[in-house]
Amino acid sequence: MASLKIRKVILSDLKQLQLIGRQTFEETFAASNSEENMTQYLTEGFSEEQLLSELQDQNSEFYFATENSRVVGYLKVNFGASQTELKDQRALEIERIYVLKEFHGKRVGQFLYDQAVSIARQQGADYIWLGVWEENLRAIQFYTKNGFVVFDRHLFMLGTDAQTDLMMKLSLR
Numbered sequence: 001m002a003s004l005k006i007r008k009v010i011l012s013d014l015k016q017l018q019l020i021g022r023q024t025f026e027e028t029f030a031a032s033n034s035e036e037n038m039t040q041y042l043t044e045g046f047s048e049e050q051l052l053s054e055l056q057d058q059n060s061e062f063y064f065a066t067e068n069s070r071v072v073g074y075l076k077v078n079f080g081a082s083q084t085e086l087k088d089q090r091a092l093e094i095e096r097i098y099v100l101k102e103f104h105g106k107r108v109g110q111f112l113y114d115q116a117v118s119i120a121r122q123q124g125a126d127y128i129w130l131g132v133w134e135e136n137l138r139a140i141q142f143y144t145k146n147g148f149v150v151f152d153r154h155l156f157m158l159g160t161d162a163q164t165d166l167m168m169k170l171s172l173r
Contacts, residue, residue: 004108006115009062009074011055014048017062020071021046024098029158032135037159057082063115065099065108073099075112077119085154085167086129092120094130109142117172126173131156131165143168 009017022042030038044050054060059082065073076096078084083093094116099108120128131154132139148168156165 003068004072004111005066006063006111007066009055009064011052013062013064014051014055016064016071017051017055017074018046018048020064020074020100021051021096021098024073024100027101028098028136029133033158033161037161040159059083060095061119063112065112067103067108072103073097073108073112075116077116079123083129084131090126091169092116092123092125092128094128104138110146113142113146120172127169127171129167129169131167134164134166140166140168143170146170 025042025046026038054076055062059079061077063075063077064071065075074096075094078093078095080089081087083091084095086093094113097109097112097116099112116128128148129151130143130148132143133156134140134153148170150166151169152167154165154167156163
């Protein structure tokens with residue numbers, strides 16, 4: 001994947017972000033969830049209004065992974081008050097790393113993850129944390145391989161379904 005590149009997402013990328021966000025979320029979770037809950041989440045979580053709000057948040061950043069100018073995955077990181085839970089000034093949250101299914105196993109996720117670690121180090125973060133669905137074994141294995149350990153659990157609402165996320169962290173100190 002020598003042609004793999006990363007670039008920061010800007011406001012004019014809103015439609016592309018919406019497309020990659022919906023497609024990768026659906027590819028990852030549709031088989032394990034009801035159509036109603038998936039539709040509700042995809043509609044609300046990836047609405048133009050929601051994504052615009054997230055893109056305009058100075059404490060959140062999105063990055064696209066591209067191959068030959070095609071967006072094949074994306075990353076969202078949060079700092080400070082924009083973190084979904086801990087809101088620790090010494091931490092960086094990886095809220096999302098998603099890769100098109102056809103690019104699984106081609107190191108795109110690792111490429112995006114490495115970008116998050118680089119950002120965390122530039123920011124002087126003490127640690128990185130994230131939440132991952134307890135049934136997403138592929139992601140849990142990926143983060144464990146990269147040194148993350150489970151430190152807590154929290155609920156994530158997918159439509160009307162309360163799901164348990166494992167909260168994992170990686171110390172950078």
